[in-house]
Amino acid sequence: MVVHLLVPSADRAHLSLPQAPRVGFVVSKAVGPAVVRNLVKRRLRHLARERTASLSPRDMLVVRALPAAADASYDELARELDRCLAKLGVAAGNAVDVEVLR
RNA sequence: UGGGCUGGCCGGGCGACCGCGUCGCCGUCCUCACGGGCGGUGCCGAGGAAGGUCCGGGCUCCACAGGGCAAGGUGGUGGGUAACCCCCACCCGGGGCAACCCGCGGGACAGUGCCACAGAGAACAGACCGCCACUGCCGGCUUCGGCAGGCAGCGGUAAGGGUGAAACGGUGGAGUAAGAGCCCACCAGCGACCCGGGCAACCGGAUCGGCUCGGCAAACCCCACCUGGAGCAAGGUCAAGAAGUCCCGUGCCUGCACGGGACGCGCGCACGUUCGAGGGCUGCUCGCCCGAGUGCGCGGGUAGACCGCUGGAGACUGUCGGUAACGGCAGCCGUAGAUGGAUGGUCGCCCCCCGGCUCGCCGGGGACAGAACCCGGCCUACAGGCCAGCCCAUUCG
Numbered sequence: 001m002v003v004h005l006l007v008p009s010a011d012r013a014h015l016s017l018p019q020a021p022r023v024g025f026v027v028s029k030a031v032g033p034a035v036v037r038n039l040v041k042r043r044l045r046h047l048a049r050e051r052t053a054s055l056s057p058r059d060m061l062v063v064r065a066l067p068a069a070a071d072a073s074y075d076e077l078a079r080e081l082d083r084c085l086a087k088l089g090v091a092a093g094n095a096v097d098v099e100v101l102r
Numbered sequence: 103u104g105g106g107c108u109g110g111c112c113g114g115g116c117g118a119c120c121g122c123g124u125c126g127c128c129g130u131c132c133u134c135a136c137g138g139g140c141g142g143u144g145c146c147g148a149g150g151a152a153g154g155u156c157c158g159g160g161c162u163c164c165a166c167a168g169g170g171c172a173a174g175g176u177g178g179u180g181g182g183u184a185a186c187c188c189c190c191a192c193c194c195g196g197g198g199c200a201a202c203c204c205g206c207g208g209g210a211c212a213g214u215g216c217c218a219c220a221g222a223g224a225a226c227a228g229a230c231c232g233c234c235a236c237u238g239c240c241g242g243c244u245u246c247g248g249c250a251g252g253c254a255g256c257g258g259u260a261a262g263g264g265u266g267a268a269a270c271g272g273u274g275g276a277g278u279a280a281g282a283g284c285c286c287a288c289c290a291g292c293g294a295c296c297c298g299g300g301c302a303a304c305c306g307g308a309u310c311g312g313c314u315c316g317g318c319a320a321a322c323c324c325c326a327c328c329u330g331g332a333g334c335a336a337g338g339u340c341a342a343g344a345a346g347u348c349c350c351g352u353g354c355c356u357g358c359a360c361g362g363g364a365c366g367c368g369c370g371c372a373c374g375u376u377c378g379a380g381g382g383c384u385g386c387u388c389g390c391c392c393g394a395g396u397g398c399g400c401g402g403g404u405a406g407a408c409c410g411c412u413g414g415a416g417a418c419u420g421u422c423g424g425u426a427a428c429g430g431c432a433g434c435c436g437u438a439g440a441u442g443g444a445u446g447g448u449c450g451c452c453c454c455c456c457g458g459c460u461c462g463c464c465g466g467g468g469a470c471a472g473a474a475c476c477c478g479g480c481c482u483a484c485a486g487g488c489c490a491g492c493c494c495a496u497u498c499g
Binding site: 033034043045074 | 442447470
């Protein structure tokens with residue numbers, strides 16, 4: 001999977017954005033038919049919800065699933081998501097307007 | 103016992119925990135209130151196709167002087183239904199020993215058009231081989247009377263061969279140089295009329311006639327019948343206000359700041375105000391009607407909340423009517439309603455399939471597929487399995 005993280009910069013920080021982090025998912029038709037795509041989205045939604053604590057309140061995260069996600073188990077998706085988040089340095093939370101691709 | 107045909111049904115089961123969504127309840131915080139935030143708790147939470155979005159309807163809004171021309175759909179008959187391109191029964195044609203299956207099943211003397219390849223010839227057809235008569239030439243045999251034959255020309259002939267999906271009916275007789283529905287009998291087919299059966303499609307039968315007529319309408323077309331437009335982002339309420347108003351979100355300073363949205367507004371350009379822009383009659387046109395604003399761009403950025411929103415032509419059981427589809431009556435059942443869109447994860451026991459073996463365990467797997475206003479259908483996808491009826495063959499009694 002590919003993960004994008006947008007952290008609002010200082011000049012935009014005064015804007016009154018919602019106080020909770022926001023996460024979006026992109027699952028294209030390359031992943032599979034509707035049933036498979038929805039299953040992947042549901043799994044990612046639950047996984048991401050458990051990890052919102054590690055995001056800062058104004059972060060915006062986009063998770064894009066690649067075709068291999070169709071065959072991945074729930075645990076495999078969890079490991080992959082953790083790996084991507086670690087690479088973004090989410091724990092530090094000091095990035096400003098960064099987009100990191102894996 | 104083996105093979106086959108048809109109809110109906112199921113679509114893993116039970117339980118535990120964490121998470122998500124609607125609703126109810128409890129607590130708490132904000133508010134005059136409506137209502138909202140947070141926490142807890144309880145019930146419930148995808149399908150037979152939820153799918154493709156192909157038909158038919160309900161519901162909602164718009165339209166509903168009229169004339170003409172198009173466009174689309176349906177297509178044996180009768181019935182069922184809210185309706186249908188659906189369902190049931192029957193008829194006709196075709197296939198199968200049979201149960202049963204298949205049919206896009208009106209019209210080919212209203213007109214136009216097409217029939218590949220093969221074949222001599224394919225639509226008011228056609229002479230390639232063959233058959234036959236005549237004419238000419240050639241030789242042969244001869245008991246000199248003739249006899250059989252070859253080649254060429256011209257004509258007759260649809261009986262035979264051959265081609266084809268299809269060659270202008272079949273069998274027999276009469277007839278002829280040879281032949282032909284040319285003529286005759288019967289059969290098939292066509293037409294007319296009559297009798298009987300059926301609601302009807304149609305079926306059975308009798309008489310007569312003229313003597314024979316290809317297929318394709320999912321080619322155009324003709325005939326009969328049917329069809330107003332858009333769709334829940336339909337549509338409605340809160341809902342007032344006049345250069346603002348209203349709504350939503352976040353923050354806390356609790357009525358202000360910031361961000362966003364709808365309606366309205368402003369500016370610019372273009373075309374217009376009886377010399378008529380634009381719009382309506384929802385395919386077009388004639389005609390009729392409305393009519394002073396309309397269109398585009400920019401400020402300025404694509405969904406304020408709620409209702410509609412799930413109980414309906416409902417499912418099941420029994421009974422009555424009907425061959426059936428279906429209908430009447432009675433009883434009984436009832437719980438998905440998201441709105442960037444909830445249904446995900448872990449585990450235990452059992453079930454089914456595959457593999458292994460130390461025969462009881464181990465390992466792997468469980469189809470097609472995800473609600474979005476709601477119904478009735480059609481079509482398509484589907485691991486595995488269950489039930490009922492019927493047919494054929496064989497064996498035994």
